[in-house]
Amino acid sequence: MTEWRREIDRLKKDRNAVILAHNYQLEEVQAVADYVGDSFYLSKIAAKVAAEVIVFCGVRFMAETAKILSPDKTVLLPEVAAGCPLADTITAQDIERLKQQHADAAVVCYINSSAQVKAASDVCCTSANAVKIAGSLPNKKLIFVPDKNLGDYIAKRLPEKEFVLGEGCCPTHAQVTPDHVEKMRARYPGAQLLVHPECCPEVTGQADFAGSTSAIIHSAESSAAQVFLIGTEIGVLFALKASQPHKQFILLHEGLVCPDMKKTNIQSVYNALANNCHEIMNDKALFDKARQSISRMLELA
Ligand code: CIZ
Numbered sequence: 001m002t003e004w005r006r007e008i009d010r011l012k013k014d015r016n017a018v019i020l021a022h023n024y025q026l027e028e029v030q031a032v033a034d035y036v037g038d039s040f041y042l043s044k045i046a047a048k049v050a051a052e053v054i055v056f057c058g059v060r061f062m063a064e065t066a067k068i069l070s071p072d073k074t075v076l077l078p079e080v081a082a083g084c085p086l087a088d089t090i091t092a093q094d095i096e097r098l099k100q101q102h103a104d105a106a107v108v109c110y111i112n113s114s115a116q117v118k119a120a121s122d123v124c125c126t127s128a129n130a131v132k133i134a135g136s137l138p139n140k141k142l143i144f145v146p147d148k149n150l151g152d153y154i155a156k157r158l159p160e161k162e163f164v165l166g167e168g169c170c171p172t173h174a175q176v177t178p179d180h181v182e183k184m185r186a187r188y189p190g191a192q193l194l195v196h197p198e199c200c201p202e203v204t205g206q207a208d209f210a211g212s213t214s215a216i217i218h219s220a221e222s223s224a225a226q227v228f229l230i231g232t233e234i235g236v237l238f239a240l241k242a243s244q245p246h247k248q249f250i251l252l253h254e255g256l257v258c259p260d261m262k263k264t265n266i267q268s269v270y271n272a273l274a275n276n277c278h279e280i281m282n283d284k285a286l287f288d289k290a291r292q293s294i295s296r297m298l299e300l301a
Contacts, residue, residue: 017053089168119289153197195231
């Protein structure tokens with residue numbers, strides 16, 4: 001492991017590269033990253049970082065977002081097959097159809113979406129800023145795609161708006177049921193339940209706190225509680241345990257492991273830097289259009 005790290009550090013210097021890792025990445029990947037966080041944080045870094053090469057340890061839509069924001073940089077996705085089944089639930093054609101049916105609505109797309117979907121939307125959002133973005137739009141009616149659970153979470157917090165929701169969901173978060181909550185609450189009485197809004201409404205509704213991965217980390221940091229049940233991807237436990245070693249963090253359900261996020265390991269990070277794998281190419285016309293919805297998010301948030 002130390003050998004990989006040494007080589008990665010050497011290549012980073014040689015290539016003037018920076019490593020960005022999502023909170024859901026393996027510990028060994030988070031440990032070699034220069035920046036670790038959620039999509040919102042990482043997109044802001046991608047937009048302003050001075051390095052020539054960005055190695056994006058995450059899934060395809062995240063590396064694509066970095067390229068959209070920094071088209072002149074080399075952006076590498078270490079594992080070419082790291083995708084997002086939630087992002088694959090919606091296409092730009094679906095959005096055009098929805099727009100025809102709801103001509104008075106603005107389209108808000110979750111960052112977990114393709115460049116085509118971002119280009120067809122009015123504004124993009126992440127779980128960290130979804131309520132703020134949706135709430136700041138002048139339209140009463142909003143089309144929110146693709147995550148129906150995050151959509152429901154936003155809609156409950158903005159009762160003055162009317163929502164048309166996509167039908168997708170994250171297969172990892174959607175596995176958690178109220179039964180899991182009941183069992184774990186019985187096993188750990190008094191524990192705080194912190195969940196991601198990609199969980200179903202029946203789970204989110206029982207949580208002490210629901211929010212993005214970064215918001216979950218901040219919520220645990222500012223809480224006096226000592227024991228927490230965590231309803232999001234297992235990778236978040238790394239940051240939680242590192243920043244608060246005296247507290248206990250327990251995964252709400254053993255299935256909270258995203259197979260795509262776990263494809264990247266320290267070897268693939270090395271390989272990306274050594275062999276330029278796998279470069280995201282700039283599709284100029286598409287990316288210029290997609291940039292508008294991401295830039296609007298960055299302005300509004
Ligand atoms: O916003 C993100 O990065 C996602 C997909 C989850 C989260 O809350 O970090």
